[in-house]
Amino acid sequence: MIIYENTINNFIIECNNNTISNNVLLGARTKGYNVAEKEYNSWENSLPFIAATLDDESIDQDINVAIEYKLDMTKSRMDFLIYGRGNDNKDSLVIVELKQWSEVKNSNKPNYVYAFGGGGAKDYEHPSYQSYRYKSILKGFNEYVQEENVTISSCSYLHNMDNIYEFVLNDKIKFPFIEKSPVFFKDDASKLQDFIRKYVKSSHRKLLYEIDNARIRPSSDFSNLMYDALKGQPIFTLDDEQQNSVATIVHETTSAIRHNNRRTIIIKGGPGTGKSIVAVNALGSLIHPQDGSKPYNVAYCTTNFTPRTLFSELLVGNDFKKSAIKELFKPIASFARSSEFDFDCILLDEAHRAFIWKFGQGVKRSVDLIDKLFYASRVNVFFIDEDQAVTKDDYLTIEKIKNYARKYNSEIIETDDLKLSSQFRCLGGQYYIGFIESLLGYNNHITKYYKNKNYDFKVVDTPSELWKLIQEKQLQYPKSRLLAGYTHDWVSQNDDDSYDFILENGKFKMRWNKKINISYINDNSQFDRIGCIHTIQGVDMQYAGVIIGKDLKYRNGQIVFDKTKNAKSDKASGIRNTTQEEAERLIRNTYKVLLTRAIYGTYVYCEDKPLNEYIKNFIK
Numbered sequence: 031m032i033i034y035e036n037t038i039n040n041f042i043i044e045c046n047n048n049t050i051s052n053n054v055l056l057g058a059r060t061k062g063y064n065v066a067e068k069e070y071n072s073w074e075n076s077l078p079f080i081a082a083t084l085d086d087e088s089i090d091q092d093i094n095v096a097i098e099y100k101l102d103m104t105k106s107r108m109d110f111l112i113y114g115r116g117n118d119n120k121d122s123l124v125i126v127e128l129k130q131w132s133e134v135k136n137s138n139k140p141n142y143v144y145a146f147g148g149g150g151a152k153d154y155e156h157p158s159y160q161s162y163r164y165k166s167i168l169k170g171f172n173e174y175v176q177e178e179n180v181t182i183s184s185c186s187y188l189h190n191m192d193n194i195y196e197f198v199l200n201d202k203i204k205f206p207f208i209e210k211s212p213v214f215f216k217d218d219a220s221k222l223q224d225f226i227r228k229y230v231k232s233s234h235r236k237l238l239y240e241i242d243n244a245r246i247r248p249s250s251d252f253s254n255l256m257y258d259a260l261k262g263q264p265i266f267t268l269d270d271e272q273q274n275s276v277a278t279i280v281h282e283t284t285s286a287i288r289h290n291n292r293r294t295i296i297i298k299g300g301p302g303t304g305k306s307i308v309a310v311n312a313l314g315s316l317i318h319p320q321d322g323s324k325p326y327n328v329a330y331c332t333t334n335f336t337p338r339t340l341f342s343e344l345l346v347g348n349d350f351k352k353s354a355i356k357e358l359f360k361p362i363a364s365f366a367r368s369s370e371f372d373f374d375c376i377l378l379d380e381a382h383r384a385f386i387w388k389f390g391q392g393v394k395r396s397v398d399l400i401d402k403l404f405y406a407s408r409v410n411v412f413f414i415d416e417d418q419a420v421t422k423d424d425y426l427t428i429e430k431i432k433n434y435a436r437k438y439n440s441e442i443i444e445t446d447d448l449k450l451s452s453q454f455r456c457l458g459g460q461y462y463i464g465f466i467e468s469l470l471g472y473n474n475h476i477t478k479y480y481k482n483k484n485y486d487f488k489v490v491d492t493p494s495e496l497w498k499l500i501q502e503k504q505l506q507y508p509k510s511r512l513l514a515g516y517t518h519d520w521v522s523q524n525d526d527d528s529y530d531f532i533l534e535n536g537k538f539k540m541r542w543n544k545k546i547n548i549s550y551i552n553d554n555s556q557f558d559r560i561g562c563i564h565t566i567q568g569v570d571m572q573y574a575g576v577i578i579g580k581d582l583k584y585r586n587g588q589i590v591f592d593k594t595k596n597a598k599s600d601k602a603s604g605i606r607n608t609t610q611e612e613a614e615r616l617i618r619n620t621y622k623v624l625l626t627r628a629i630y631g632t633y634v635y636c637e638d639k640p641l642n643e644y645i646k647n648f649i650k
Contacts, residue, residue, distance in 0.1 A: 031100040032242050033057040037233070038084045038112075039091035045081035054097050061100075068148045073097070076128040079189035080110055083219045089226060090114070092233040099238070101167055104269040104452040108164050115232040122181040122229045123168075123237065126222075127161040132190045134198050139281040140320055141205065141273070143198060155273060156199065157186035162211035163268060174244035180237070183229045184211040187222055191215050204320070246457045246484050268311065269452045272304045279312040282443060283326060283375045283409045292440035294404075295411040296428060299450030300463060301626040305413040306568065308450070309377045312411070313358065316375060326374040329360045331403070332568065333383045366393045368406035376403055380568050381412040382419045384426040400426065404438050417472065420563050420620045421603040456626055458485030466625050469645065470618050471589055481650040486573075486631025489646045493531070493538040493577060496635040500575040503631075507572035509551050512540070512560045513624045515617070517579030517637075520599040531560060531577070533637070563620050564602060566627055574628035577635050581605075581617050584641040591617045 034057040036044070044050040051073040058065050077097070084095070096111040109128040116122030135144040142153045161184035168175050168182055175182065188199075193215045202208050214222040268276065275297050286293045299305045309330055316326040362384060365376070378384060386398050393399065404410060412431050428444075435442050456462055465480050467473060480487055490496050496512065503510040514531070521528045522541040529539040543550045543559045550556055550565045560577070581595040593613035596605040603620075605613045625632055636642035 031061055032096060032238060033061055033063070033099065033107075034097040035094055035235075035238055037091065037235075038089065038093050038095055041095050042081045042085050042091075045078045050077050050081075058098065072128075072130060072148065075130050076109075076189065080126065080128060080187060083187075083222050084112075084226070086223055089223065090232055093230055094233060094235045094238065096238055101164070101269075104167065106164060106167070106270050106452075108161070111238070112226055112230050113237050114230045114234045116181050116229050117231070119232075120181055121178055121234060121237050121240075122231075123183070123241075124226055124229050125161045125164050125182065125184040127157040127164075127184075127186040129157050129186060129188045130190050131188055132192075134191065134195050136198055136204075138284065139277045140315065141207075142277055155270070155277075156205055156207075157188065158184070158199075158211040158213050159205065159207055160270075161186055162207050163270075163273060165211070167269065168241070171246050172241055172244050173246070174240045178240075180241070181229060183225070185214060185222070185225060186211070187214045187218075189216055193217055246459075268304070268307070271447065271450050271452060272308050272311075274447050275308045275450065276312045276315060278443070278448060279308075279375070279377070279409075279411055280315050283316060283328075286409050287326075287374060291408075292404075292435075292438055293409045294431065294435035294440040294442050295409065295448070296431060296442070296444040297411065297413050297448045297450065298415065298428075299413065300415050301418065301623065302456045302463070303450035303452060305415075305450060306379055309379045309411070309413055312375075313377060317358075327372070328358075328375045328377070329373055330358055330377050330379065331360050331362055331365075332379040333362050333385060362399050362403060363393050365402045365406045366397050366399060368402065370405055371408055373407040375409040375411065376407040377411045377413070378403065379413045380418070381414040381426050381431070382416050383421075383567070386425055400430075400434055401437075404434050404440065410435075410440070417619055418567070418623055420567070420616055420623060456485065457629060458482050458487065462487065463626060465648075466622060469589075469648070470622055472618070472622070479648050479650050487633075487649065488631075489634045489636070489642060489649060491635075491642065493533045493635050496575045496577065496633055497538065497540070499633050500573060503573040504557055507630065508554065508557070509571050510573035510575075510628075511551065511557070511566075511571060512575045512577065513566060513627065514560050514562065514577035515579040515581055515620055515624065516562055516597050516600045516603065516605075517581050517595045518542070519597045523599075563623060567623050569627065570629060571627045572629055573631050573633070574624070575633045575635070576621075576624050578621060578637065578641065580637045582621060582636070582641060583638040584644040589641075593617070 034054045041050065044053055051070055054073055055065055055070060093112060093114045096113070098107045098109070099111050100107045108125050110126040111123060112126065113123040129147070131145045131147060133145065137144045137153045139153045141156050141159045143156055144152070145154050147154050165182045165184040174180070196215065199213045200208055212225065279295060282293045282295060297305065297308065313328055313330050316328045319325065384400060386400055387393065387395050412426070414426065414428060416427055432442055451460070461482055462485050465478065468478070490499065500510050500512055518530045520530055520542050522530050523545070530542045531538065531540045541559050543556055543561050543565050549569070550561050551569050551571060579595060581592050583590040583592060591614040593605050593610065596603065598606070603616055605616050634645065636645065
């Protein structure tokens with residue numbers, strides 16, 4: 031999102047006239063952003079320095095600059111951009127992270143330094159790492175940048191800092207990204223000029239508008255990102271919140287071992303905010319410490335069979351052996367027989383789905399598995415979204431986590447900056463997530479009309495039409511499937527010739543997914559089967575066709591939750607036998623999960639025709 035853009039010449043004039051900060055403020059307010067006083071002051075203090083650097087006859091003054099450019103999929107805003115044509119007349123853009131710091135010290139957090147900044151004296155992300163991540167996000171998710179092969183460069187400019195602090199910020203062993211994203215200090219104006227001239231030589235104002243209007247499109251899949259992360263190669267497409275979460279996990283684990291105590295870290299995040307990305311990146315950073323120290327004994331844990339199986343399938347075939355994967359990715363029941371401090375850190379993903387005991391886990395009913403997990407590890411990290419609990423056995427809440435932590439005298443780390451909010455799965459972003467939440471009644475907000483160029487959302491009149499749309503998508507996007515709420519009995523489980531779904535007067539006939547030891551989304555033989563909530567939670571899909579069953583209806587101007595329509599064969603959720611209030615919560619959460627699985631688009635068919643028409647009314 032463009033808040034301010036202009037030529038270098040006009041930008042310099044506005045700085046000299048002391049009008050630049052007010053112009054940026056006006057642009058921010060026009061786009062609906064509130065600006066804090068400290069942010070306004072940062073413009074006042076930093077922009078004149080970059081203007082003075084650009085005020086040089088060797089730099090084309092018709093080249094364009096932008097201030098506070100916002101990435102659509104994150105909350106991050108880039109301080110300063112310089113863009114135009116570079117070598118061979120190719121599109122080129124330079125990202126400059128501006129800092130007013132005058133002193134800096136080493137930090138124990140990876141990729142962080144200690145400084146006095148806008149939030150007071152504390153650990154801050156290395157400014158060149160910050161700009162390098164922004165570069166990686168643009169290259170990783172912007173369609174125009176990918177297709178036109180736009181050259182993007184990054185750096186940081188600490189205009190108040192003496193060069194004597196180079197020994198901290200330019201430590202290439204601790205900060206290897208410095209080679210690609212340099213730091214410029216107070217006396218480095220000429221070096222910064224050289225850096226800009228190297229990449230941007232002439233004007234091309236349209237470039238930023240092309241980038242801003244481009245579709246969001248992931249350039250690499252999660253398997254490649256995960257593989258690199260587990261080899262100790264950081265994922266640079268993490269946003270500010272995700273990067274802080276990874277750094278906090280690594281730092282707190284290191285500190286807990288050094289001080290011989292326990293830590294409990296709580297990381298909150300809705301669907302698609304990158305909880306699994308953070309967990310796997312932290313796992314890789316701990317088993318391959320950047321400082322070359324001894325690897326930590328770490329495990330990734332989730333109660334969901336599907337994500338563990340999916341991760342294993344993605345890694346086998348690289349140089350990960352099945353035995354090694356089994357040690358890294360564990361079910362919660364595996365800690366029942368662990369000794370105290372067997373693990374330095376356990377990362378529990380999808381923590382809202384964790385249970386104390388469950389039939390079929392090979393553990394006595396008297397054993398509390400959550401308690402065993404705390405006992406087994408010095409540091410426990412919980413990735414949780416209480417709005418994704420979908421069965422009566424989904425036990426853990428934030429308050430219960432804290433109670434276990436107090437029992438073990440484990441320091442609880444729960445802060446506002448450990449809440450993930452950017453949308454990295456669904457390209458509809460928070461706008462689409464908010465639309466679905468309001469539609470399902472998670473808040474008191476009136477449901478708004480849906481219109482989003484980045485995400486394909488449709489409501490169709492028949493299940494056959496829904497299946498046709500998904501079949502068309504499967505030709506290009508094989509990880510596209512039909513999904514449904516659990517309102518149809520699983521008769522095909524014991525009878526291969528039977529159909530679980532018979533709709534549209536018999537014109538539409540399909541079966542639930544098979545129960546086999548391979549993830550549903552990776553099993554191409556199940557392209558024509560319907561996935562249930564227990565099969566796809568925690569999994570990314572490309573397109574989803576969602577059948578909303580008759581447990582969700584529209585009557586007399588409001589959404590109605592009917593627990594009696596839950597399938598009798600659904601023994602896991604407990605919806606039919608619980609209270610109406612609890613049933614509503616579980617049904618609502620189920621459809622939120624189903625409707626937020628897909629990256630590129632979601633298509634919907636409602637068995638309740640009034641609900642189908644109600645939702646269609648909100649689509650422009």
